[in-house]
Amino acid sequence: MCFFNKFIYHLFLSLSLTLCSLKTYSQYSYKELLELDKKISITETYADSILSAFEKKDALFAKNAHGxxxxxxxxxxxxxxxxxxGLVEKSVLENVGLKNSDYSNILYNIGKYNFLKKEYNIALDFYKKSINSDASKFKSAQSYCQVGYIYFLQGDYHKSLNYYLKGLPLIEKHGTIKSLLAHSINFALVCNKLNSKKSIARGLYYLNNIDSIIKTNSNTSFNKSHLYNLQNGFGNLYTSNHFLNSKKANFHYNKGLNLAKKLNDHYLTSIIYSNLGELYLKMDNDSSLYYFSKSLSFNLDGESIANETHKNISLFYLKKNVLEKSLNHIEKSLNLCFLTKRNSDIRILTSRELLNTKDKRVAVSSLALKSTILFKLYLKTNNLSFLKKLIKNTSLLNDFITLLINYNTTEIDTKYLWREEVYDSFNLSTLSAYLLNDKELMFRFMEVSKTFLLLQEISKKRQLLNLPFQLTKRDNDLRRTILSYEERLDNSENFDLRDSIFSLKTIYQNFKDSIQKIYPEYTSPDQKIEPITLETLKKSLDKNDVIISFSMSNMEIGETKSNLIGLAITKNKTIPLKAPDSEKTIESLSTYRKLLSTPLKTKEELNEFKLTASFLYNQLFPTSEIKNLIQQKNVLIVPDVTLENTPLEALISEKDSFRYLIQDCNISYAYSLTFSELNKDLIRKTSNDISFYSPIKFGNTTISSLPFTEKESNNIEGIISGDFLEFNNASKRNFINYSPNSKIIHLATHANASGNPQIQFYDSILPLHELYTYKNNADLVVLSACETNLGEIKKGEGVLSLARGFFHSGANSVVSSLWKINDASTSEIMTNFYKNLKDNQPKTLALNNAKRSYLKNHSLSEKSPYYWASFILIGDTNPVFEDYYFELFLLSMAILVILLVVFKFYNKKWVTNF
Structure with a gap:
């Protein structure tokens, strides 16, 4: 531009600014700015000059800033x-006290602009401020859904679901059809990622709802890309295993494909081709590869659809056993997920880089799939390097999941979802370590596959103990209320109740955020819970201790589809073991548990039990070395999901003589050895030996009475002194008030494991969720009730039982039951158990001796394991009542020596003086 032209340009701009300044006290609408932009090309400098010409920053100023x-x-x-x-407008509106719909709108917009910059945490903050301003119902509704979408991107799927369930009804009431369409489609994405029967049904409900609205508003023009997304959403949900309908899915995908082609949108077309490929892959139709190839032909490697397409191609080749191609495509998927270059080492990524992964569910499933491929390659080549690569891959997967749980996930259901995603990979790595004969790695993976979330919760509780009492109480009260409401919601779709839960969770999250700012050292999300090492464990063992930890991998090796392996650990030995016939073992475990749950009355039942229990004994303790190792020892069993709720003490160690394993050794159980170590270090101070609760009869007369529990109570009261509460004194309130101060808590009552586990007191029930906010200091909790160790099984976590609930609330060990028990035999076993405890026997010996005593004093069908094997000890095995006689003797001797020294000193001094 020549000097003259530049002069003319700046002169024109100056005149324009001068003229515009004359319009200072009017509002520039968006249309006016568009027209003005055609003439002078509006810049930041121009905008600043216009705003600086205002004499006062009022509502009109704010409107211009908004423009x-x-x-x-x-x-x-x-x-x-x-x-x-936007921030200028926000600041002015706040200063002049105009927190109106314009204020809600600009908060939403600032959130939106930050979202587009991928500054998700800042966007969340402004969306939530828009919600809280509550000046525009529509903006609040949109903000709820946008928050839900961010949580979806971050991998907190259940939290995302909750925000959408709050926002969508408001969009339907206060928003537009187009907005409802857009957000319903995104909600369906969340439902698809959750992939549960309930979530898929919810997604279909909202898509059908918006589809019906569109059909009744035929005169309204809709964005074709939204209509495409609607069809794609339907296809995705009908491809789910829970509602798999290939005909409907194919119909909707093809409608979407036609729309994408009309739009000439390569990205949308690529997505549909990929989804069609996944549908055909589920149908084992080779056409899937054609559709995957069509999807990739658009060269959209920067988009997340390419990640999932490569993962599905990898799965296709895995099914065909073309393993090299399968590995190649899973590597491409992972490189795209983590935004790394081809063949680069993902393990060097920082935590932030890992958390910024595009599609976390695809990344996790791709890492898990890679482990499977590497194991298959080992089987094909017998090359041990593939097993080593598998273990490194699973270590990365574990780090990634731990980050997601610690930083991106607050809902417990999402945490369970992530733990379930990695469970099979952990077991596969345990199997790989077994094949590498690496005992330390075997042990490590068996430990990381168990009860991480329980460890995390207890670790958090220990952190919170450092906070002021009023804060820990507030935390506990909020959690208790939320859990209570959630239990009620499980049985209904009460929208008012859902709103209450949502509000409470928002309050609780704000509370936790404020605490974290004030006390970051006690509330850090970065909880590094390292599993105990094999070396450390072995140093802590006594010469009579044996630990056997199990792991089940569902990976086919030759003709074997499953592999039950384990480690037998003593102070001086670590012996890997493998069940010779794992598949038959799994079948026999089911038969075994069924036979245990009723008395063995017929010869046929007795023979079937003998054969089954003997077979399992030889499978779980497969070598003579291990059988000899456990003889007359204290054997601690660490089961995996396959062996949950299985009392091994009723196995038959000698088939011909019908000898039970309990007659050869003492058996107890642990969730994980890392958990046991953490749990026993908790400080437990009590002043009462026992709190015993026995309603005998119940306020609700429809509940059957338990007459033998009165005898049980009286017998134990003659052994140990403490609080024995019967009939209406055995109330829930008294339990809450008195039990926290007791060394032993004993509940002799009804319990129920179906649905939501609960314990029956005289006046009301104690549901499992209340144990999560109740605190006890018990060295031992005895649940002398039915099915107290049963509950929902979560892969990677174990059984969500009443027993686990008491550990969560502070117990050091728990005696719980595995089936509906006989109250007469229970009374006898419990009486002897307490006699043994009072004699300072370790808990495991006390319980096992009580069972042996029962077997000795009964015959015929009364010796059935049904009567005595239901109760198992989980956790710490040390004596409840320590024998201090030796310590007192040592103290007395020390005092005597001191007195003799003093006497000799003064005697010598007296003689000298004399």
Whole structure:
């Protein structure tokens, strides 16, 4: 541009600014800015000059700032300037006290612009401020859904679900059809990722709802890309295993494909081809590869659809046993997920880089799939390097999941979802370590596959103990209320109750955020819970201790489809073991548990039990070395999911003589050895030996009475002194008030494991969720009730039982039951158990001796394991009542020596003086 032209340009700009300044006290609408932009090309400098010409920063000033904010976002795609002028508008509206619909709108817009910049945490903050301003119902509704979408991107799927369930009804009431369409489609994505029967049904409900609205508003024009997403959403949900309908899925995908082609949108077309490929893959139709190839032909490697397409191609080749190609495509998927270059080492990524992964569910499933491929390659080549690569891959997967749980997930159901995703990979790595004969690695993976979330919760509780009492009480009260409401919601779709839960969770999250700012050292999300090492464990063992930890991998090796392996650990030995016939073992475990749950009355039942229990004994303790190792020892069993709720003491060690394993050794159980170590270190102070609760009869007369529990109570009261509460004194309130101060808590009553586990007191029930906010200091909890160790099984965590609930609330060990027990035999066993405890026997010996005594004193069908094997000891095995006689003797001797020294000193001094 020549000097003259530049002069003319600047002169024109100066005149324009002068003329515009005359319009200072009017509002620049968006349309006016568009027209003005055609003449002078609006810049940041121009916008600043216009705003600086205002004599006062009032509502009109705010409207002009709003105009520039929206202009720079919409016309320039300059999100930073959109945010800059949005913040100006926000500040002015706050100063003049105008927190109206304009205020809600600009908060939403600032959130939106930050979202587009992928500054998700900042966006969350502004969306939530827009919700809290509550000046625009529509903006609040949109903000709820946008928050839900961010949580979806971060992998907190259940939290995302909750925000959408709050926002969508408001969109339907206060918003537009187009907005409802867009957010319903995104909600369906969340439901698809959750992939449960309930979530898929919810997704279909909202898609059908919006589809019906669209059909009744035929005169309204809709964005074709939204209509495409609707069809794609239907296809995805009908491809789910829970509602798999290939005909409907194919119909909707093809409708979406036609729309994508009309739009000439390669990205949307690529997605549909990929989804069609996944549908055909589920149908084992080779056409899937054609559709996957069509999807990749658009060269959209920067988009997340390419990640999933490569993963599905990998799965296709895995099914065909073309393993090299399968590995190649899973590597491509992972490189795209983690934004790394081909063949680069993902393990060097920082935590932030891992958390910024595009599609976390695809990344996790791709890592898990890679482990499977590597194991298959080992089987094909017998090359041990593939097993080593598998173990490194699973270590990365474990780190990634731990980050997601610690930083991106607050809902417990999402945490369970992530733990379930990695469970099979952990077991596969345990099997790989077994094949590598690496005992330390075997042990490590068996430990990380168990009860991580329980460990995390107890670790958090220990952190919170450092906070002021009023804060820990507030935390506990909020959690208790939320859990109570959630239990009620499980049985209904009460929208008012859902709203209450949502509000409570919002309050609780704000409370936790404020605590974290004030006390970051006690509330850090970065909880590094390292599993105990094999070396450390072995140092802590006594010469009579044997630990056997099990792991089941569902990986086919030759003709074997499953592999039950384990480690037998003593102070001086570590012996790997493998069940000779794992598949038959799994079948026999089911038969075994069924036979245990009723008395063995017929010869046929007795023979079937003998054969089954003997077979299992030889499978679980497969070598003579291990059989000899456990003789007359204290054997601690660490089961995996396959062996949950299985009392091994009723196995038959000598088939011909019908000898039970309990007659050869003492058996107890542990969730994990890492948990046991952490749990026993908790400080437990009590002043009462026992709190015993026995309603005998119940306020609700429809509940059957338990007459033998009165005898049980009286017998134990003659052994140990403490609080024995019967009939109406055995109330829930008394339990809450008195039990925290007791060394032993004993509940002799009804319990129920179906649905939501609960314990029956005289007046009301104690559901499992209340144990999560109740605190006890018990060295031992005895649940002398039915099915107290049963509950929902979560892969990677174990059984969500009443027993686990008491550990969560502070117990050091728990005696619980595995089936509906006989109250007469229970009374006898429990009486002897307490006699043994009072004699300072370790808990495991006390319980096992009580069972042996029962076997000795009964015959015929009364010796059936049904009567005595239901109760198992989980956790610490040390004596409840320590024998202090030896310590007192040592103390007395020390005092005597001191007195003799003193006497000799003074005697010598007296003689000298004399």
């Amino acid at each position: 520039f904010s929206y202009f720079f976002y919409r016309e320039r795609q300059n999100f930073d300037l959109g945010i800059k002028y």
